[in-house]
Amino acid sequence: MDYLWTPWRYQYIKNASSNKGDECIFCKIPSENNDEENLIVYRGKFNFIILNRFPYTNGHSMVVPFRHFAEFSLLKDEEGIEMFKLTKTLQRALVEVYNPEGFNIGFNQGRCAGAGVADHLHMHVVPRWTGDSNMVTIIGETRIIPEDLKTTYEKVKSSFLKILSESGE
Numbered sequence: 001m002d003y004l005w006t007p008w009r010y011q012y013i014k015n016a017s018s019n020k021g022d023e024c025i026f027c028k029i030p031s032e033n034n035d036e037e038n039l040i041v042y043r044g045k046f047n048f049i050i051l052n053r054f055p056y057t058n059g060h061s062m063v064v065p066f067r068h069f070a071e072f073s074l075l076k077d078e079e080g081i082e083m084f085k086l087t088k089t090l091q092r093a094l095v096e097v098y099n100p101e102g103f104n105i106g107f108n109q110g111r112c113a114g115a116g117v118a119d120h121l122h123m124h125v126v127p128r129w130t131g132d133s134n135m136v137t138i139i140g141e142t143r144i145i146p147e148d149l150k151t152t153y154e155k156v157k158s159s160f161l162k163i164l165s166e167s168g169e
């Protein structure tokens with residue numbers, strides 16, 4: 001099942017090496033204040049939600065602490081509590097928008113474990129459908145994205161904000 005967690009990392013590594021220097025993408029993106037272009041769905045106090053630019057499936061998102069650190073064990077309690085709250089609301093939004101059959105939610109820590117951006121912790125939230133991995137196995141890194149990211153962004157963001165306001169948090 002190696003392919004399950006790794007398809008995006010090649011893209012990130014390719015991207016990272018074509019960028020100047022070793023600037024961390026998860027530090028750089030929120031500092032640009034260009035959220036729509038950068039696919040930032042939401043900014044919390046300690047974390048932001050961003051769509052994966054090279055999604056494994058439609059709606060593939062990440063919840064990322066603003067603070068730069070690599071190891072899960074270094075996550076502060078207040079960061080972790082917000083991260084999990086945001087992840088729960090995000091999952092509800094993804095259910096509303098895409099009605100997937102399942103999810104992968106979790107961390108890859110370290111390159112050997114499949115982390116594309118190994119220096120900055122991030123949680124993947126990946127909607128799953130029966131058969132989606134077969135497609136990836138067959139086509140490898142050439143992935144078919146049935147929906148453009150702008151459309152995904154608008155749908156997920158509006159659903160997320162609606163659910164967040166309803167939850168009163």
Ligand SMILES: [Zn+2]
Nearest residue numbers: 024027068120
């Ligand atoms: Zn960083």
